[in-house]
Amino acid sequence: MPGLSQRAAAMPASPLRKLANAAEERKKNGTTVYHLNIGQPDMETPVEFMEAVREFSQNPIAYAMSQGTPDAIDAWRGYYESLGIALEKNELMITTGGSEAIIFAMCAIADPGDNIMVFEPFYTNYNGFGKIGGVDMKPVTLSIDNGFHLPSDEQIEAAIDERTKAMIVCNPSNPTGTVYTAEELKRLVDIAIRHDIFIIADEVYREFGFDQVVTSLMSFPEAQDRVIMIDSASKRFNACGIRIGTLVSKNTDVIATAVKFGMARLSVATLEQQALIPVLKQAATIIPPVVEEYKKRRDVVYDGLLAIPGIKAAKPEGAFYIICELPVDSTEKFAKWMIEEFEHEGETVLVAPAPGFYATAGKGEQEIRIAYVLNVEKLGRALELLKLAIEEYTAL
């Protein structure tokens, strides 16, 4: 039997997979499990989308153009224009989720053996896309002590070597909930210019800034030719299962290259591209109540965490995640114990241990990520359960 590739062997198994199986077991045995482990919103996909699906009548359902259907491209351009980002038709393409946008961006700018600088803890899947493209992730470690904001320029630049082709910046951040200030982003722009590298700007949570407006990396004119923005309909429209994203850049060579990669996969699903058009046109009314709801949840989660002795957390400024440090030695062991053994009145909680979000071995062992994708009442109970679990576990 022939062997698999080295990249197959190096491909990380999802660190959450085993815990998810344990959660299924508990549910089968009648325990209620509060899922704080993944970013799957519980709110509804907009009625505009569901109606457009019901009314879809193109037959045969044909390949769309590789860059995206012209109507959908125009709808996305209208949405970006409302955010102050004016785009020509050749400055964006529609992708199969933000996921495909990331791999096309990586492959457009980096060859096998090159690397991309990333701030850890980071969105785990960057690693998986890197493996597909043969590109390494080079981490710069952030600290919970300053709310996962940037370290000094020196610390950042120490991670850049001659094979570094880009930095990737997730803002607001999954998994930390940090919103970088305009000043921080300007520092990153200057570093990128100084080292002549690209900036991959993952802005899928852009509207989810609770206490301040989120600055887009697209808004720095001096970096126009090096910023590649990743976007997705998943979070702001509660539509993770539709798999629609975009890749945006004022560097039209990048988009033209990504479209060539896109030609190999022919097209993005026609139906979802089209059904999203009325949603994009109503974005200004659909999104604010969603963000308002997450802000309430953020407050419930943060207050709930502060009530737990020995916990360390910075107040999240955006997205719908928080990374907090628990008074335990290993959150992997603790999370496993909590989902396999703990219960209070027939209920328990599933959280994501943070080591899976770090590339550096040994980092984040006392930290977990919470995704606050449950309603306020459930979140309050989940935080109470977490408090009780920590008390019981630390007394073991």
Place this chain on the structure above:
Amino acid sequence: MPGLSQRAAAMPASPLRKLANAAEERKKNGTTVYHLNIGQPDMETPVEFMEAVREFSQNPIAYAMSQGTPDAIDAWRGYYESLGIALEKNELMITTGGSEAIIFAMCAIADPGDNIMVFEPFYTNYNGFGKIGGVDMKPVTLSIDNGFHLPSDEQIEAAIDERTKAMIVCNPSNPTGTVYTAEELKRLVDIAIRHDIFIIADEVYREFGFDQVVTSLMSFPEAQDRVIMIDSASKRFNACGIRIGTLVSKNTDVIATAVKFGMARLSVATLEQQALIPVLKQAATIIPPVVEEYKKRRDVVYDGLLAIPGIKAAKPEGAFYIICELPVDSTEKFAKWMIEEFEHEGETVLVAPAPGFYATAGKGEQEIRIAYVLNVEKLGRALELLKLAIEEYTAL
């Protein structure tokens, strides 16, 4: 401005793109263009699919499991079982079109710098996927003189070197329309075993065998651990725009690895996976009339080609393509002239020059590929136009 990657530079632009633009120009100026250039079927997407779309009510539309929704996986298993291919749940995954199945297969078994043997002329996009994964295509040239059937074992094995990880076999073949016999496939199986390489079996046209049953590479027990089958709903269900495919293998390590790649991109669109279920259940009644129609078209095209002096063509045995040799020096120039300048009673034809289907420079210069995805009446007229165009062009 930072430079793009070498693979970006090496990524082939679609050879058909410029001709497609020329076709749009002609249409704007009132000329009717018969499109024989791409494999976009004109027949209807099954009513079962359209109804399932109208009735889809999951809300929020959530991430599906990375391997595919359990219901859809079972429906695909039922479809394969009806073909005599019994599969366990961990022997297939659902992918975003056959395209994603190909890149996952390539990345699971090959590292950057490795190569995959391919019979040319071949489906151009293998090349694009290879570029994304850093894997080279190593061609074995077939000949129109034996209907693009296999050359000797020696000629095939000469292309295999120490970095060859697999051969890719498209059967029935896009772009040649060739159906390999069971004996030919057995030879390939033996070669793969002898050199301990994988076989990627692209069988998206499996039902499209006109004069014989198509043998699946999944049916050789001795090659169970090395055959990776690529599949797609696009062609047999006239549903290119839904982007649903599968990756199938009895080698569960391959599937487990592909699912890990799949976790990085989270999931395949939930809606299309689910809407395809009733179609898969009715496959046995939906597909045969489609194949019957293509058989009629095959006959019209082949007879039409035989009526053109100086043409060379083998009768296609399957799929819905034919590669034929024209009495011209360069089909790229001829096809360009035909779409830009030729007309007869306000009508012209767009065909695909064959060099784009070869990896070896200089091959296929007198050949074109025709996709017979128009009805019999239109095809008859298109072949008449081709005949007139060749007469006019060769007299220039």
